[in-house]
Amino acid sequence: MRPRVVINVAMSLDGKLSTRERKQVKISGKEDFERVDKLKAKSDAIMVGIGTVLADDPSLTIKSDELKHKRLEKGLEENPVRVVVDSAARIPLTSSLLYKGKGRRVIAVSRRADPQKVIELKKIVTVIEGGETEVDLARLLDELGAMGVHQLMVEGGGTLISGLFAARLVDEIYTFIGNLIIGGKDAPTLADGEGFVRENDFSRLTLLEATQLGKGILLHWKVSPQ
Numbered sequence: 001m002r003p004r005v006v007i008n009v010a011m012s013l014d015g016k017l018s019t020r021e022r023k024q025v026k027i028s029g030k031e032d033f034e035r036v037d038k039l040k041a042k043s044d045a046i047m048v049g050i051g052t053v054l055a056d057d058p059s060l061t062i063k064s065d066e067l068k069h070k071r072l073e074k075g076l077e078e079n080p081v082r083v084v085v086d087s088a089a090r091i092p093l094t095s096s097l098l099y100k101g102k103g104r105r106v107i108a109v110s111r112r113a114d115p116q117k118v119i120e121l122k123k124i125v126t127v128i129e130g131g132e133t134e135v136d137l138a139r140l141l142d143e144l145g146a147m148g149v150h151q152l153m154v155e156g157g158g159t160l161i162s163g164l165f166a167a168r169l170v171d172e173i174y175t176f177i178g179n180l181i182i183g184g185k186d187a188p189t190l191a192d193g194e195g196f197v198r199e200n201d202f203s204r205l206t207l208l209e210a211t212q213l214g215k216g217i218l219l220h221w222k223v224s225p226q
Ligand SMILES: NC(=O)c1ccc[n+]([C@@H]2O[C@H](COP(=O)([O-])OP(=O)(O)OC[C@H]3O[C@@H](n4cnc5c(N)ncnc54)[C@H](OP(=O)(O)O)[C@@H]3O)[C@@H](O)[C@H]2O)c1
Pocket: 008, 009, 010, 011, 016, 017, 018, 019, 021, 022, 023, 024, 025, 027, 048, 049, 050, 051, 052, 053, 055, 056, 085, 086, 087, 088, 090, 134, 135, 136, 137, 155, 156, 157, 158, 159, 160, 161, 162, 163, 164, 188, 192
């Protein structure tokens, strides 16, 4: 069965995920950081696009020792499965998420990926192949479901999130809105990509909760069925 897809992003009041140079920005504070760590610990897998790996080099591990212990007590791996959507297998072999922290890693590639790089990757991670020029996200989710992933948390960035919306694969969204303006028409936003033109293609949301958190606000949304 296809996993439940939960997006989590932190954005500035003007809806930017980072600067126009794609430099990571501290948008939230301690309270939100702890919430995100708990959401990670409750998820079976965490997914990012290759753009985020190249820009931020995240490890995508759970930071709290207590949360890691709780997962181990439940018979789970210390960290959720870490998944990178990377059509052309551009991920550097030195990326933090490939060697930091215990747990399984999945790199999803398309037929465009260099076969030699795929062979290298297969020595250290699970490689899922699908899609001609870009990763077939619906198929990837089916394969993750078959691996036992029930809840998939998506950390961004905006291009991957837009692809997930286009394929109608998103169930829930958490947006933390921080107390800053980043600006810039080219700075990444929650859903980049081509953008939707016809009203029927817009995703409609239901607000489940709005909570003041630290110096910002956390919005929890459900994606309405189409
Ligand atoms: N504030 C936050 O919460 C937050 C969270 C995460 C990231 N960010 C920021 O977001 C920025 C990175 O975002 P980004 O938009 O450049 O990159 P991204 O969304 O992380 O990755 C996008 C890439 O994924 C690959 N991809 C493969 N198949 C795809 C498909 N079916 N649909 C969509 N993408 C597919 C494409 O590259 P290939 O064609 O090469 O495969 C695409 O360019 C960074 O600046 C980072 O700091 C912020």
